[in-house]
Amino acid sequence: MTPEAGFRLRHKHLLGIEPLDADEVRLILDTTESFLEISQRPIKKVPTLRGRTIVNFFMEPSTRTRSSFEIAEKRLSADSLNFSAAGSSVSKGESLIDTARNLEAMAPDMIVVRHSAAGAPHLLARVCRSTIINAGDGAHEHPTQALLDAFTMRQKKGRIDGLEVAIVGDLLHSRVVRSNIFLLKKLGAKVRVSGPPTLVPPGLHRLGVEVRTHMEEALEGVDVVMMLRVQQERMLGGAFPSLREYFNLYGLTEERIKLAHRDVIVMHPGPLNRGVEIAAEVADGPYSVILEQVTNGVAVRMAILYLLSGGVVGELAA
Amino acid sequence: MPSHSDALVMDEAKIDRALTRMAHEMLEKNRDLESLVLVGIRTRGVPLAERLAGKIREIEKMEIPVGVLDITLYRDDATTIGPHALLKATLIHFPIDGKKVILVDDVLFTGRTIRAALDGIIDFGRPSCIQLAVLVDRGHRELPIRADYVGKNLPTAREETVEVHLREEDGQDEVHIVRPGTTSRKPEPRGKEPA
Numbered sequence: 075m076t077p078e079a080g081f082r083l084r085h086k087h088l089l090g091i092e093p094l095d096a097d098e099v100r101l102i103l104d105t106t107e108s109f110l111e112i113s114q115r116p117i118k119k120v121p122t123l124r125g126r127t128i129v130n131f132f133m134e135p136s137t138r139t140r141s142s143f144e145i146a147e148k149r150l151s152a153d154s155l156n157f158s159a160a161g162s163s164v165s166k167g168e169s170l171i172d173t174a175r176n177l178e179a180m181a182p183d184m185i186v187v188r189h190s191a192a193g194a195p196h197l198l199a200r201v202c203r204s205t206i207i208n209a210g211d212g213a214h215e216h217p218t219q220a221l222l223d224a225f226t227m228r229q230k231k232g233r234i235d236g237l238e239v240a241i242v243g244d245l246l247h248s249r250v251v252r253s254n255i256f257l258l259k260k261l262g263a264k265v266r267v268s269g270p271p272t273l274v275p276p277g278l279h280r281l282g283v284e285v286r287t288h289m290e291e292a293l294e295g296v297d298v299v300m301m302l303r304v305q306q307e308r309m310l311g312g313a314f315p316s317l318r319e320y321f322n323l324y325g326l327t328e329e330r331i332k333l334a335h336r337d338v339i340v341m342h343p344g345p346l347n348r349g350v351e352i353a354a355e356v357a358d359g360p361y362s363v364i365l366e367q368v369t370n371g372v373a374v375r376m377a378i379l380y381l382l383s384g385g386v387v388g389e390l391a392a
Numbered sequence: 393m394p395s396h397s398d399a400l401v402m403d404e405a406k407i408d409r410a411l412t413r414m415a416h417e418m419l420e421k422n423r424d425l426e427s428l429v430l431v432g433i434r435t436r437g438v439p440l441a442e443r444l445a446g447k448i449r450e451i452e453k454m455e456i457p458v459g460v461l462d463i464t465l466y467r468d469d470a471t472t473i474g475p476h477a478l479l480k481a482t483l484i485h486f487p488i489d490g491k492k493v494i495l496v497d498d499v500l501f502t503g504r505t506i507r508a509a510l511d512g513i514i515d516f517g518r519p520s521c522i523q524l525a526v527l528v529d530r531g532h533r534e535l536p537i538r539a540d541y542v543g544k545n546l547p548t549a550r551e552e553t554v555e556v557h558l559r560e561e562d563g564q565d566e567v568h569i570v571r572p573g574t575t576s577r578k579p580e581p582r583g584k585e586p587a
Contacts, residue, residue, distance in 0.1 A: 108481040117515040120465040
């Protein structure tokens with residue numbers, strides 16, 4: 075299970091889960107274990123990234139991911155700068171590449187990117203010398219979320235290999251689902267997905283998952299239920315008749331939870347829409363590990379920043 | 393000179409005697425055992441700290457807490473050398489405020505590991521004092537650091553490597569000086585890094 079001492083990431087950037095191999099994913103998860111402890115110390119700071127500059131380049135709203143990265147950076151003693159779309163030259167019409175080149179002229183060591191367009195971090199990785207970390211690109215990938223989800227599953231279940239995982243909700247707009255499928259398949263979990271047919275992207279089964287239209291079938295006997303947020307802000311309308319009907323068919327209720335394994339854990343990447351995809355009593359209930367996901371997110375991001383900062387010449391470009 | 397290329401300088405009995413003497417010195421120097429704690433520096437400082445705690449238990453019937461410190465994140469070359477050593481957790485499950493902390497490591501060389509360990513310890517609180525115990529002091533300090541308890545002073549050339557093998561990690565207790573160009577006795581050479 076444990077990679078050899080001296081093993082390291084073969085990538086300069088973290089653009090997605092898809093390019094990583096299983097050993098690299100395990101290395102990140104094992105390294106995360108050690109970083110969890112730092113957040114419980116009286117002095118929650120280590121000097122590892124002292125003198126490094128990290129830009130958090132967020133072109134889309136984000137609370138959790140951005141603050142999680144920011145705390146991770148501060149606990150590693152890096153200097154960080156937050157840069158968001160509102161109030162920046164992006165709102166004056168500057169292109170992504172021009173903005174990135176200008177940021178890069180200030181010589182940051184890493185850029186954490188959130189963008190509504192899939193592939194934006196990949197574009198930056200081609201034009202920038204800095205290390206690029208994808209913090210969510212369109213409906214493509216959200217690698218740090220998948221890593222913290224996997225870490226939480228491993229923490230609660232002791233393994234990922236052989237776990238039955240159901241991912242339910244708005245699969246069409248979700249980058250979380252894609253990164254999670256890539257990761258869970260690499261580590262040997264079995265994944266079922268479910269959502270209204272209007273919110274299931276065509277060809278999803280080709281990623282090696284079972285697609286079930288009825289939520290009940292997806293939940294049967296699973297070890298992990300991961301609920302996805304209904305991304306109303308991205309819907310042009312007409313995906314389903316009403317939020318109430320959505321909840322009736324795809325909301326995670328205490329009744330439906332009983333279909334899963336009795337030791338099931340319930341996960342959600344946040345933000346929660348209570349009463350839409352998840353009932354309040356389930357979100358706050360004994361199965362829920364939603365807030366532990368947030369705690370683990372900081373440790374996972376510290377591990378990523380640490381592993382990617384050990385960069386030596388000769389790595390692959392991406 | 394094959395006999396000089398890999399010289400056994402301490403065997404199991406010598407290591408044990410050195411640890412016994414160090415435990416006695418610790419008791420002599422620290423009258424107030426209630427406030428004494430041992431912290432082993434990963435990797436081989438940890439079994440040494442546990443053995444010293446065992447000796448103190450035999451002599452004084454007192455249980456001394458033992459913590460584990462991983463200094464990887466405090467190294468001055470943490471992000472400039474590669475590949476990374478696999479980071480392991482620091483485990484100090486007791487308060488160290490006002491305590492006498494004895495740091496334990498296998499080899500004292502440049503002093504940089506100890507510099508990093510001091511930074512690490514201080515992030516857990518404010519001990520009343522910090523002392524240092526090492527099994528081998530091989531000289532060549534790059535920082536103003538000295539040990540309070542030394543198992544063996546071992547004069548070495550800079551390019552030589554001191555290898556400490558411990559039962560808990562390597563299956564046997566032995567200290568060797570290995571000269572460059574010769575292969576280590578271990579199947580996987582893991583020489584003490586100059587840090």
